[in-house]
């Protein structure tokens with residue numbers, strides 16, 4: 513789950529390609545719909561495999577039980593096998609968008625590569641076969657989920673191959689050839705329009721959903737993320753990464769000191785101003801697109817620092833502490849408000865043998881450190897490495 517601002521360029525849809533201009537965001541979109549897409553693909557593969565094989569009966573009926581007819585049936589079975597292998601690949605790699613797209617293109621390439629061979633040997637049925645192709649083209653564009661540009665490339669190349677075949681065979685009258693080629697053009701044009709509209713509409717809907725989610729995940733006063741991102745599993749996902757790859761992870765819990773006094777002295781609006789300047793300072797001092805600042809409580813913020821050891825997190829907290837203590841917020845009446853903040857740091861070191869299994873343990877450890885700083889006079893930083901057993905924690 514990525515939590516970084518959805519900037520306008522990331523959300524731009526390249527209307528020519530009918531996908532997001534930003535590759536990473538497009539991948540996110542594809543991953544979002546991958547389970548649905550794979551289910552549709554499997555159903556389409558199985559349906560087309562059955563259909564392809566059943567139509568072998570027409571080969572036998574047209575050509576009789578000849579070697580050519582049986583070769584055609586064998587080719588049809590080959591296509592069905594390719595479709596079954598694609599289903600198996602998708603089932604084995606349900607999380608891989610690349611496998612899903614490769615499986616689609618392989619089945620389409622095998623199926624549409626075999627089809628001209630079948631048609632070549634049944635010249636008498638060419639008109640019917642070309643009409644079937646026009647319908648198959650619609651499936652290529654709208655039934656098999658694929659990247660729009662791949663669907664267009666497959667549709668156009670297949671149609672060109674058939675047009676060339678008609679001309680090379682030279683069995684049909686020129687006016688029939690023109691009518692059939694026009695039908696293929698129409699099939700491609702309708703498929704193109706339908707697929708483009710569908711791909712654009714799906715992306716526009718996804719963009720709206722992401723923007724709404726972004727709004728719901730943000731605190732309106734400070735622009736920081738709110739606690740919903742923790743409920744949605746941000747920190748748990750980071751902990752999973754830590755467990756899987758042995759990478760370090762730190763959190764800083766920080767709280768403005770005597771904030772109630774600021775409110776009482778200067779008023780709630782000035783308090784809000786101090787809060788949003790503190791949040792702005794936090795956001796400006798962390799790594800963009802890597803760290804996450806969350807408004808954890810009223811005047812309490814949680815900073816999540818992936819791949820950061822205790823020393824690095826402690827140093828960052830200290831830099832923020834000094835910067836905030838030296839800053840002043842302009843109150844509405846022309847006076848300036850100075851404030852300090854306290855920081856509790858908790859870190860899971862790289863290759864930790866027992867990283868915590870949930871974020872509460874990590875945040876709880878940072879909270880304990882923050883509490884000690886508050887009790888010790890505030891305006892300070894204290895950190896700990898999180899161990900499996902709370903009693904083994906060591907303060908720094």
Ligand SMILES: Nc1nc2c(ncn2[C@@H]2O[C@H](COP(=O)(O)OP(=O)(O)OP(=O)(O)O)[C@@H](O)[C@H]2O)c(=O)[nH]1
Pocket residue numbers: 733767768769770771772773775779780781782783784787809810811886890
């Ligand atoms: N202006 C403003 N005040 C808030 C907001 N959210 C919480 N507060 C206030 O923040 C204050 C927090 O007070 P306390 O929890 O007593 O903590 P404190 O005064 O900062 O004292 P220490 O944390 O012990 O240093 C309360 O008065 C809340 O009303 C907010 O969004 N805006």
